[in-house]
Amino acid sequence: MPELPEVETVRRGILPYLEGERITSVQIRNPNLRWPIPADLPEQLTGYFITAVDRRGKYLLLRSSKGSVIIHLGMSGHLRVISTNMQSNKHDHFEIMLESGYRLVFNDPRRFGAILWVVDDPLLHPLLAELGPEPLSRSFTGDYLFKQSREKRLTVKQFLMNNHHVVGIGNIYANEALFHAAIRPDLPVGKLSRNRCRLLVKAIQKTLKEAIAMGGTSLHDFIDSAGKPGYFQTRLAVYGRSGKPCLHCGTIINLTRLGGRSTYRCRNCQQ
DNA sequence: AGTGCGGCCTGTCCGC
């Protein structure tokens, strides 16, 4: 499912139910995610208060006074908040019960997601320590992109989708941002001029902000923590539109693959 | 060191 706008939508949805709440119990139904859910998580968390719900890239961080739960939704993960008496569904692998009576449930059919536990600063965890800048932060600029990409021969789309260069951009938003920046996805990133790097950063930020404002993109199965879909899919300019006319010039949108991922391009607008 | 690809999983959809 989830790229930055979807994860941020989930974070905002669960925050009011979690912040300041005491954890009364924790249940692991199936620990076999990308990495095993730590077996001692229930005893680590029970009785403690959730102090904050943060996001770093596509990772969610549930902070408590004892330590932090790092959550990644992978491709098909969902988080939802339900009341005590609601029954569990298939693929509900993990849940946290709160004193308020609400429960936070992690559901993930494909099990590419992760639930991890760290006692010290989660940002120092090996998975998070090497992440690139947040795309909506001041440190992600055209100059940064220009500097990082010099001499690199990989394509601009693959560069954007690597979270060591910049976090939160997956296949949908990489396709969309490159269209809005009028840059062809298969261009070697090292060939981008400084000015085009600036345009690309602006396009990324605009695309992500708009998607967050619309609650994310729901193509197959994304729903927010309340079970509602996002609406950004109505704004997709190229993603999933192969064979249809470009919204700018009418040229038929072309579908290819880069690094095994579907890549959409208007061959007229994106050079 | 930088780059490309296989693999992890289940569910869904499409063509035969």
Place this chain on the structure above:
DNA sequence: TGCGGACAGGCCGCAC
């Protein structure tokens, strides 16, 4: 209706 294969929003880890 059933079955095989391709594909799906991520990303680590390992080859070259």
